[in-house]
Amino acid sequence: MQVIEKESIIVLEGGNVTTPKGFKAGGVHCGIKRKRLDLGYIYSDVPAVTAGVYTTNLFQAPPLKVTQESIEKEQMIQAVLVNSGNANACTGEQGLKDAYHMQAAFAEKLCVPNHYVAVTSTGVIGVHLPMEKIDNGIQQVLLEDNEGATLFEKSILTTDTDVKNICVQFVIDGKTITIGGAAKGSGMIHPNMATMLGFITTDAAIGYDDLSAALREVTNQTFNMITVDGDTSTNDMVLVLANGEAKNQPLTKDHPSWSLFMNGLKLVSESLAKQIARDGEGATKLIEVQVKNASDIEVARAVSKSVISSNLVKTAIYGTDANWGRIICAVGYSGQPINPDTITVKIGPITVVENGLPTPFDEDEAKEYLQNELVQIYINLNQGDATATAWGCDLTYDYVKINASYRT
Template sequence: MQVQQQFTIVKEGNIASAKGFQAGGLHCGLRKKKVDLGWFYSEVPAEAAGVYTMNVFQAAPLKVTKESIAKENKLQAVVVNSAIANACTGEQGLQDAYDMRQLFAETVGIEEHLAAVASTGVIGELLPMDKLSQGISQIADKSNLGANKFETAILTTDTREKGIAVEVEIDGQTVTIGGAAKGSGMINPNMATMLGFVTTDAKVNAASLSTALKAITNKSFNMITVDGDTSTNDMVLVLANGLAENQSLTPEHPEWQSFFDALQFVCEYLAKEIARDGEGATRLVEVQVNGAVTDEAAAKIAKSIISSNLVKTAIHGADANWGRIITAIGYSGEPLDPDKVSISLGDILVVENGVPHPFDEDQAKEYLLEEEITIYAQLGDGNGKGIAWGCDLSYEYVRINASYRT
């Protein structure tokens, strides 16, 4: 295991790494061949928290999952289908989401309000409930178990699975936090088509878990963008089943920060993997902003830079066109002194105190051709800092989205 701060990254860790969790996936016919129905399950009810899309068109599964959590802030199992988003489907779509929850709860033997549902895929199509029902009925078959199958089942245009787990010691007990996510296009979360699921065997106070998730989401999932579009189906859920037998975690617990940091690392890792897997992407781009008036201002500026299509296309062409970065900073709406702004592409300084700094174009081009690049923006003497992640914008992105339904 690789040492990372106060926690360790579990080799081949996944959403089922924490005590008492299992996951699986199968093909039920929503897609031609690929696994398209996934689930994960806790042996006991778990404290639960969620964050959801800010799009006013919220898909039926989100409404149903919100109701489940609202009853007693607990969940025990989550079922997810890909291919069809069950969004903008009216009363029938909402009833299908309720039926999906009921069928799933009955199959795994839990109370209905302890089950959550999520969907991702094409908007405006009804779920083929006959296929979905048949698929749910096969969940008990142990041959369908496997976290890798879950990770595959939730994908749409993604090119790779996204999973991780870490371990951290709390009260002398080993606490594990695992996660899985999907997302490749329609990614500009305020809570994109993005789904994130995190499990832990830590014992955590429900209100504290919810507060932590919201704070961490604002520094992880909400700080990525692929194309500036916020989906109808975004959702991140965290389940904490307490089987690690630590003392209940709240911000007053002496090791709360260790837990918080580990949870934030898992969410940041998954967020960065989504950005790395952006539709047609060839680069993972990180933007670090320092010297802003506040952290909030720095975050907004970082997101403005990473969201600029002109910046993203310049990166794809390995063109050190720093004027596009300056422009994105300028229209962010945040206060700053233009004469104090400096910009670097990796270690290559291109703007110093608001004016061009001589640099080697060939060296800059070579850097921008790397798979991971970082843009640094120093705005002045403030204490505010923020980080955002995204990717380049390629010809392949246009091809994928021009034929998404075909």
């Protein structure tokens, strides 16, 4: 397995959610979709301390309610069951019954208590789940031929063009700690959770309160800093399962290596978030907006998200048009206390605004830079020392095509 070192954290090329000790995963085609895999699972050999963050959409889908209720019982789960192709959202009382049914059926198959199974769904909203197909899939998904992290990664996709994964390792107290991640997300992506599912596994030993705090902090820096189209979905969540199989001394905020664990969790989350942003429906480019020298972190985050969410900025970058006025406009309507006379803006290495005023630049050089797959925008507010980064993608003709016929 090829490795890439980043400080004291190693990124494992080929690693995944099953690389941490005691985890396995798989996926199967049960018939919700026409051909592609549509039912997947993650399983831990032992119950795992589990923390989650969830969509802010008020129309929260039944599977999220069932999962939150299950985690609240003991702050632990042992398995996750995911179906794609059908969101089981806005489905009323029957939708809730179906989510409980999914949970109970998989728990029975695994011989674990019902509340040790988390369930989630993604896909078309407002359609009841085909429960007979899901029941048949549950009977098949644990078979050896259907086991493998890649099968799981494919089974959770909707309009995604590719799987999304990452795995890192580091050493704490002489024990090797591994964190693996998988995600899906392509459309309906916006800060505060979107059509996005993230699953993170680790063999670290850590308590629920500290794991929850770590996930919330990291989510605010990563998953909540991406956008594709400004829509926030009904089904999104990120779960972190920590089963303690690395046999390390339990991690807490007071542990001398806490920052190392946090950096590992952030690296996994940021990578997954960027993979989601780059795979935005119809996208050709990943856009990164870095804001620095803001008066505080909330200002930095708000400004970066305002710019990355601007459809005018996104379309200009798709068209390789260095239209800096759209960037300044998005900064201005962010609702933050900005001093327009101190702002400097760069598109890649090219300064386009300095101290709030346009500065001459080579249009051809800027156009060439905007042809890159990664486009970076740097905004210096010159009002403090806070920084934040947000990620998104360009807005293309294909986005309209994909979403004009999503249900067909």
